[in-house]
Amino acid sequence: MKTAILIPCYNESKTIKKVVCDFKKVMPHADIYVYDNNSTDGTDKIAEENGAIVRYEFKQGKGNVVRSMFRDIDADCYIMVDGDDTYPAESAVEFERLVLEKNADMVIGDRLSSTYFEENDRPFHNIGNKMVRWLINLFFKSELKDIMTGMRAFSYDFVKSFPIVSKEFEIETEMSVFALMNNFSIEEIPIDYRDRVEGSESKLNTYRDGYKVLRMIYTLVRDKRPFFFFTTASLILLFIAAVYFVPIYLRYRYYGYVLKIPTLIVVSTVVMVAAVTFFTGVVLHVIKKQNNAQLENHLTLIRLNKKINNSYFRFL
Structure with missing residues (x-):
């Protein structure tokens, strides 16, 4: 050794x-x-x-x-x-x-x-x-x-x-x-x-x-930890969107019409970005699991090659 x-x-x-x-x-x-x-x-x-x-x-x-x-x-x-x-x-x-x-x-x-x-x-x-x-x-x-x-x-x-x-x-x-x-x-x-x-x-x-x-x-x-990272980012974006959306919604319920249409458009955009961010995390999480499986295969090959080399040197 x-x-x-x-x-x-x-x-x-x-x-x-x-x-x-x-x-x-x-x-x-x-x-x-x-x-x-x-x-x-x-x-x-x-x-x-x-x-x-x-x-x-x-x-x-x-x-x-x-x-x-x-x-x-x-x-x-x-x-x-x-x-x-x-x-x-x-x-x-x-x-x-x-x-x-x-x-x-x-x-x-x-x-x-x-x-x-x-x-x-x-x-x-x-x-x-x-x-x-x-x-x-x-x-x-x-x-x-x-x-x-x-x-x-x-x-x-x-x-x-x-x-x-x-x-x-x-x-x-x-x-x-x-x-x-x-x-x-x-x-x-x-x-x-x-x-x-x-x-x-x-x-x-x-x-x-x-x-x-x-x-x-x-x-x-x-x-x-892509799923954790991007899910957290998505939740933060949804929270920001909610902060601006709730007042618009409450005023809509009271007056019957939307008072801040530009803000509502921005809020909708933020929600879409949050959704894309979440699914990005899901995709990267799957890719990471595949990489982990490849690493396990790589480790198996490393050990196999090491055993073969050790056997060869013992034979010599």
Whole structure:
């Protein structure tokens, strides 16, 4: 059984040596991959000198890096961790066990139930993490404790079936929702979190990246729960139409004729748009169910191919 440690990096020269060495010590059997994302501080050289397999992704953004890692590497267990030395390598042993022995498809390192709020002195990051967690749990009917953690483990099935859309830091949110909506097995374990060492700077911009994450949540609700999204939009339109229609109707009952014909025309148009919106949700819901069925078939083929390959290598 092969385990791969995946470390996406952008200018992490202050910490990458310790991260690589810690994982080599804790998991000597694992292959450690450092994917350098246009670093200018020698991160790649430091990683290579300390025994990591260094590869490059020249399209900027964490989502682009993760896409390359998932496409390039074949393993039975994937453990992804940031290169900023904020996550303990010791936790990776339990992550690996849950994937290989308990058949978990995604293991989430839960910082928020542990030391995150004590270690992190950026209040808007704390608020943002709580808000994203609340929104995801609300819209996707889950009870996840940490949505945006940078330490996770994945099964082969998850990695090879996850169609990555995100280009930057929205990737963690997209991963969580994909697992929730496609019935993948999710485990969460609390992990200690420590703040960055002095001289190491976060690449996450609170406002810019926070906006991108919220936009991603909006997109995921629309795409992954189309019936809910478009039915809600339809009901809002019907409510607005009713607010303007009721006074017209009451005056019609009293006077015997319509006083505001232009308003009535607009109300009728809004009702028609609401009907079209509702049936759009119905159609997209059916398409989504078909896509889910195709994903199940895809997962079956992935497992079949994996068994065939394993049998072939045993024969050799």
